[in-house]
Amino acid sequence: MPEAARTWAGTTLDDRRAARRRLLLDTGLELLGTGSAAAVSVRAVCRHARLTERYFYENFTDRDELVLAVYDEVVTEAHRALVGAVESSGPGPRQRAEAAVRAFVALILDDPRKGRVLLLSPVTDPTLSRRGVERLPMFAALVREQLADRADEEDREMTATALVGALANVFSAYLAGTLAVSRERLTAHCVRLVLGANALHS
Amino acid sequence: MPEAARTWAGTTLDDRRAARRRLLLDTGLELLGTGSAAAVSVRAVCRHARLTERYFYENFTDRDELVLAVYDEVVTEAHRALVGAVESSGPGPRQRAEAAVRAFVALILDDPRKGRVLLLSPVTDPTLSRRGVERLPMFAALVREQLADRADEEDREMTATALVGALANVFSAYLAGTLAVSRERLTAHCVRLVLGANALHS
DNA sequence: TAAGGTTGACAACGAACGTAGTCAATTGAG
C-alpha cells in the first residue's frame, strides 16, 4: 500500500495514474465517437491506449463507468459552452437562440466525436440507453426554459420533445455528411427551428 | 435433395419451411422490438422460437439477413399503411397530413414493437446502422413530396430532416411512456408539426 | 547494493457468440 506519493521518472504516482485515466478517457471518446458504439470494450480501449487491462481497473471499476465518465465529460463541456454563450449574448430570444446554436455548431465542428457522443451514443450504446440517458439534455433544458411562458404543460412538453428531435436529427445528418449545407445555413435554419417552436401553439 | 414436395403431417415441406421462416421472423420482431437490439442473436432467436439453429440457416444465411428481413417487413407494412391512408383521404394538405399521422399512430399503438423497430432499430442495431438505414424513410418521402413546391433544395432538405427528427422523437417518447399525453393530442400535435414545417421558410 | 514500489506481457476462467457438423429418432410413401 503506497502511503506517500513517491516520485518516479520525474512524476508522482498520482500524476501517472491521472495521466493514464486521461488517456483512457480520451481513448473512450475516440471509440465512442467513431460510431462503433459496441466496439468500446475494455480490451479495445486498452489496445488503443496501449495500456494493460490492469490500468483500466485501476481507474474504473466497470466498462460502464468508463462509458458514463466519457459521456459525462462531454455533456458537462457542452453544457458549459451553451450556458456561457447564452449568458454572454444579447437579451432577446433571437440572440439567445442564435448564441446557443452557434456554440453547439462550433463544438461539434471542432470535435465531431463529441457531437456523435452527444447525439448518438445515448441511443446507440447499451450502457447509456439502459439508463435512459437523454439526448441533448442541455438543449432540452434551454428549450423548456424558453417555452416556459406559453401554452399549457402538455403542449410545452411535446414541443420541446419535437424541437430536440429536430435539432438532433439535423445535427446528426450534418455530421454524417448526409446534409450537405454550409455552416451558416445550418446555423440559420436551426435558429429558425428554435424560434419557430413558439409559433406552433396556434 | 428433395425434388418433389412430399406431404408430411398434413402439410408439405415447403409449407413447414415457410411456417418456420414466419416463426423466426416473428421472433426477430419480438426481440428487435423489445429494446434489446443487441440481444437478437442467432442462438437467442432459436431459443425463443424453440427451433434449432439448423432451421435458422435453412431460412437465412446470416444474422444480418434476419434483421434486415424483419426491418424490411415492418417498413413495407408501414409504407403501405401510410400510402393507403393518404390515398383514401381528402385532397387538402391538412387532410393528407392528418391521415398519415393517424395511420402511423394506429400502427405503433396496435403493435409498439413495430414502432420501436421503425424508430429505434436503425440507430440501435449494428446491422441496420452500418448500412445507413434511414429512420422513418416513408415519412421522409411523404414529407419531401409535400414540401416539393416551396423554397429551394437545401431548405427543403433541412426542413424534411428536422421534421422527421421531430416526429421520430415525439413518437419515441410516446412509446417509451416519457410523453404522457392522450392519443388525440399526440395526433393533433404531429399534424401541426407537419403543417407547420411549411411555415418555416420565412 | 538491497529492497520494494511499479510496470508490462500474458495466461486463465467462464460466458456468449456465429457457424457447421453428427447421429439417433421419428414419420409418411411405396
Added chain:
DNA sequence: CTCAATTGACTACGTTCGTTGTCAACCTTA
C-alpha cells in the same frame, strides 16, 4: 414393412468478451 426424408438434441471450433491473477522485469530510494 422398409426406406428415405425429415426432425431434434447435441457437440465442436474458433472468436471475443469481462475480469482476475501471475510473474518477470524495471526503477527509485534508503
